[in-house]
Amino acid sequence: MPLSPPPPGATLRHLSSSRSRGIRRWITASCVPLVLAATSVEAADYVFRYGHSHSANHPRSESMRYFEKELETRSDERIDVTLFFDGTLGREEDVIQQVQMGIIQGTRSGLFAQANPAYQLFLMPFLFDDTDQVLEVVHSEIGDQLAAGALDNQIYIPATGLAGGMRQLTNNVHPVRSLDDMHGLKIRTPPFPVTIRAFEALGASPQQIPFTETYMALQTGVVDGQENPPSNIYDMRFQEAQDYLTVLNWQINPDPFFISAKWYRQLPEDLQQIVTEVAEETMERSTTAWLAAEQGFLDRLGETMEIDTLSTAERSEFVEAVAPIWQTFVDDGVFTQQQLDTVLALTGKTEIQP
Incomplete structure (x- = not known):
């Protein structure tokens, strides 16, 4: 149910x-x-x-x-x-x-x-x-x-x-609708090189803070924002310290x-x-x-936060900015080119698409 x-x-x-x-x-x-x-x-x-x-x-x-x-x-x-x-x-x-x-x-x-x-x-x-x-x-x-x-x-x-639905971006500074809006934002991220490099490529300043300590970091201004699926945002009450949510659909976790x-x-x-x-x-x-x-959690977040859903054109700017980092993880040996190609084939892609 x-x-x-x-x-x-x-x-x-x-x-x-x-x-x-x-x-x-x-x-x-x-x-x-x-x-x-x-x-x-x-x-x-x-x-x-x-x-x-x-x-x-x-x-x-x-x-x-x-x-x-x-x-x-x-x-x-x-x-x-x-x-x-x-x-x-x-x-x-x-x-x-x-x-x-x-x-x-x-x-x-x-x-x-x-x-x-x-x-x-x-x-x-x-x-x-x-x-x-x-x-x-x-x-x-x-x-x-x-x-x-x-x-x-x-x-x-x-x-x-x-682990829930697509991950979205929140912050308490201003609405994020373009790459320019990302510049200088201090965003809490998990300690994954992928996520860190992605937010650096987007112009933000990623900060590694344990998940259980994120609420206090948002409340005290140590960071400006974070990224998570709506269910996690609501469950951890991050909306109490965040004013803006951007539906970015940038990642989903196993x-x-x-x-x-x-x-x-x-x-x-x-x-x-x-x-x-x-x-x-x-x-x-x-x-x-x-x-x-997930949709129910997003709706409830919308009761206290401004929610912005990017158009295809607006989102493509973000996709293009992070596309180059894919190959770096193959080069670093985190996973193989064959593994990446297999996943791309399963998703209907034949190459990294900006």
Whole structure:
């Protein structure tokens, strides 16, 4: 069933002020061992502890509640699942490391390049025209290859979905309708070389700030803006510090389900199969619900923000500015020319198109 955006104030695990949010993140991140110890369950044969940065009402969290229910039921409660939302276990990069080390057993995060740097192929600016193209690549042989490559970093990826819809740009300085409007804007970006180079090419000043710290950075003026799909913008309440949103459709992120390879390997074969099956179903449900909810989140953002949708001609200026960076990632060995050509073919392109 498609999920609707929660009403204002319904997000369960946000504190009322940005200062208290920052203090809470520090406390929870420093007390991870205590949090995990307090949730140990002796009755189950195996424990699956999972954490991510989104609130309890976010589509990603809704899908993980399905995972919890189904995995416990189908395993006859041999696996006990505990979910931690709202960045309770720390910053995204720290949580991924906890998965790699086997401290916790699962996460979903925008920092998928930590699992396999070649995932940056998905991040090439303006590569995809719509979500159907992304899903075709995710479910293709090359998608399977990227997932398998994560095993080298102690991460098992049983399934990959989409992390919401197309990513849009927000800021609190002025409307962005041209490249000139981008000049000098301090934009929070994730620490991906692709995103950093793209915003540099657009004339902005990209700033790398953890996702869970972006709200405070916007509120205090450390950065002018950020880029995310509408669902993330609304869930993290970025609109409280942002006045303008530009529908740029510049990028869309995959959503690999990260599971500790160490934990997965110790499971008996029957439980391995159950974990994989439930994860696959979870990601399919997540993608369907998340994409269905995006327009609703955008509409709600429009209640307090000015939204500008670029014309084809206006958008082409942005596309042309970033087109040259594609080849640099092949030259740097992040992914191969063959992998890029395969994705271009799946998207109906024969070359990098400005």
